Amino acid sequence: MPADQALLDGVRRGDRRALAKAITLLESTRADHRRRADALLDALLPQAGRSVRIGISGVPGAGKSTFIEALGLLLIARGHRLAVLAVDPSSKRSGGSILADKTRMERLSVRDEAYIRPSPTAGTLGGVAEHTREAMLVCEAAGFDVVIVETVGVGQSETAVAAMTDLFVLLQLPNAGDELQAIKRGVMEVADLVVVNKADLDPAAATRAQAQLAAAAHAYGSRAPSEAPDAPAEAAQVLQASALTEAGVAGVWEAIEARLARARSRGAFEARRRRQATAWMWDMIAGGLQAAFRADSAVKGALPKLVAEVAGGRVAPSVAARQLLERWAGARGAAA
Numbered sequence: 001m002p003a004d005q006a007l008l009d010g011v012r013r014g015d016r017r018a019l020a021k022a023i024t025l026l027e028s029t030r031a032d033h034r035r036r037a038d039a040l041l042d043a044l045l046p047q048a049g050r051s052v053r054i055g056i057s058g059v060p061g062a063g064k065s066t067f068i069e070a071l072g073l074l075l076i077a078r079g080h081r082l083a084v085l086a087v088d089p090s091s092k093r094s095g096g097s098i099l100a101d102k103t104r105m106e107r108l109s110v111r112d113e114a115y116i117r118p119s120p121t122a123g124t125l126g127g128v129a130e131h132t133r134e135a136m137l138v139c140e141a142a143g144f145d146v147v148i149v150e151t152v153g154v155g156q157s158e159t160a161v162a163a164m165t166d167l168f169v170l171l172q173l174p175n176a177g178d179e180l181q182a183i184k185r186g187v188m189e190v191a192d193l194v195v196v197n198k199a200d201l202d203p204a205a206a207t208r209a210q211a212q213l214a215a216a217a218h219a220y221g222s223r224a225p226s227e228a229p230d231a232p233a234e235a236a237q238v239l240q241a242s243a244l245t246e247a248g249v250a251g252v253w254e255a256i257e258a259r260l261a262r263a264r265s266r267g268a269f270e271a272r273r274r275r276q277a278t279a280w281m282w283d284m285i286a287g288g289l290q291a292a293f294r295a296d297s298a299v300k301g302a303l304p305k306l307v308a309e310v311a312g313g314r315v316a317p318s319v320a321a322r323q324l325l326e327r328w329a330g331a332r333g334a335a336a
């Protein structure tokens with residue numbers, strides 16, 4: 001299927017309406033839309049990839065929106081164009097996305113050099129993350145050279161965002177250092193930069209938190225690689241900033257650029273992108289296979305009983321899995 005030419009041209013020109021339309025198309029669940037979206041992605045892929053992809057996370061109220069606005073305005077002043085996307089699987093249930101409250105970024109959202117897109121309300125984290133990844137490629141083809149993916153510091157969304165970005169930033173509050181146990185270890189493992197935000201509120205507390213977090217980052221960082229595939233090769237750096245006064249925000253960007261430059265010179269930047277691209281493909285294959293497996297009539301017939309047997313401890317999970325896989329393979333063999 002050929003890609004819609006007008007839509008393609010619009011996206012390549014950086015036309016915001018075309019961009020929004022393209023992203024809406026790839027968020028659609030309709031099969032014909034999906035085919036058009038795939039054709040579009042295929043055609044745009046050669047123009048995608050030329051951006052810096054930054055993940056930003058933190059608990060609600062940590063200052064993500066304020067920080068992204070301050071950073072975004074600074075980037076625009078330096079000649080960049082940035083897209084802000086969100087991964088928020090809770091947005092459907094809570095009735096509002098983390099980016100829906102645009103008043104928080106009103107100075108940024110009026111700028112032509114910025115494109116802000118709320119989280120898709122597709123439901124599962126996997127679905128939301130997949131659409132955000134694709135939206136990222138479309139934004140890159142539209143000429144945005146910095147893509148920020150924002151996520152809330154709850155659930156597994158941080159790992160999903162770390163798996164689609166070049167660098168992952170965790171925003172912390174100055175008092176978080178007193179409650180280090182509250183920082184999920186998995187998150188520390190994927191963080192490249194930890195920023196103690198709101199340092200203006202209590203500079204001494206911010207400095208204390210920075211030191212404690214740096215010690216924690218060092219401890220986690222030194223044993224991260226074997227445990228988390230997306231763990232950075234360098235221990236996380238810990239900085240402090242105030243998104244409100246904008247103090248330290250430029251310093252964060254400089255740390256991001258320096259870290260990325262080191263990663264590029266080691267080849268780690270490209271290696272991470274390659275790993276992410278193939279992992280994304282395998283995720284999609286696994287998801288597609290599982291859906292096909294569950295929909296298969298031979299499997300469907302046997303599934304409820306075997307699930308009950310496994311749950312009741314009467315059949316070993318591995319035995320049940322093998323039986324179901326054999327049924328599936330058998331049915332496919334018969335059909336072929």
Ligand SMILES: Nc1nc2c(ncn2[C@@H]2O[C@H](COP(=O)(O)OP(=O)(O)O)[C@@H](O)[C@H]2O)c(=O)[nH]1
Nearest residue numbers: 059060061062063064065066197198242243244
């Ligand atoms: N004092 C101070 N307040 C901040 C700072 N950053 C954000 N805030 C405030 O904290 C509140 C939550 O910020 P917001 O950006 O919406 O947080 P988000 O939920 O992580 O997106 C808002 O009232 C902001 O004005 C900061 O650096 N210093």
Ligand SMILES: [Mg+2]
Nearest residue numbers: 064065098104
């Ligand atoms: Mg926010």
